[in-house]
Amino acid sequence: MIAVIQRVTQAKVEIEGEVKGQIDGGFLILLGVTHDDNSSDIEWLSKKITGLRVFSDEEGKMNRSLQDVEGNILLISQFTLHASTKKGNRPSYINAAPPKVAIPLYEEMITALESNLGKKIETGEFGADMQVSLLNDGPVTIIIDSKDRK
Template sequence: MIAVIQRVSESSVKVKGEIIGQIDHGLLVLLGIEDADTTEDIDWLSKKIVNLRIFPDENMVMNKSLLDAGGDILLISQFTLHASTKKGNRPSYIKAAKPDFAIPMYEKFITALESDLGKQVQTGEFGADMKVSLVNDGPVTIVIDSKNKV
C-alpha cells in the first residue's frame, strides 16, 4: 500500500458536483492498493498514519500525532499511486489492484483507521471521478509505502 499523507486545514471531495466527504483540521490520505497487499499492511499503515507526529506542539515543533491534535481523516482511493513510468510516456497501472481485490481492502482500511482513530473517517467514492480540494497546512506531505517498513 502506498499512502500520500497531507496535513490539511480543510479538505473535501466531490462526486458529480456534490460534496460527499469533508474535514477541517486533519489529514487527507490518498491510498493506492496493490495485489501484494495484506491485512498486515492495513494494520501497520493505519497505526502509522494516526500516530505520525506531524502536527505542531505549543513550541511549533512537529511533535503531535493526529490523535494528539484531535484531527480528522479524509481517505481517497487512488490507483494512480502505483503508476510505473519506466518505459515510454504513458504510465502503466499493472501493479494497481483490480476492484474485486481493492474494494474489500479499501473497506478494511477504513475500518482499521476508524478503530485506531476512534471516530468516523470521511471518504471518497471508490472508482468514481472525484474532485478533491485541500488546503495543505505547512505544507506537510509525506509518502509511505508499506512495503518499505523495515
C-alpha cells in the same frame, strides 16, 4: 500499499458536483493498493498514520499526532499511485490491484483508521471520478509505503 498523507486545514471530495466527504483539520490521505497488499499492511499503515507526529506542540515543534490534536481524516482511493512510468509516456497501472482485490482492502482500511482514531472518517467513493480540493498546511506531505517498513 502506498499512502500520500497531506496535513490539511481543510479538504473535501466531490462527485458529480455533490460533496461526498469533507474535513476541517487533519489528514487528506490518498491510498494506492497493489496486488500483494493484505491485512498486515493495513494494520501497520493505519497505526503509522494515526500516530504520525506532524502537528505542532506548544513550542512549535512537530511533535503531536493526529490522535493528540483530535484531527480528522479524508481517505481517497487512488490507483494511479502505483503507476509505472519506465517505458514511454503513457503510464501503466499493471501494479494497481483490480477492484475485486482493492475494494475490500480499502474498506478494511476505513475500519482500521476509524478504530485507531476513535471516530468516523470521511471518504471518497472507490472508482468514482472525484474532484478533491485541499488546503495543505505547512505544507506537510509524507509518502509511506507499507512495503518499506523493515
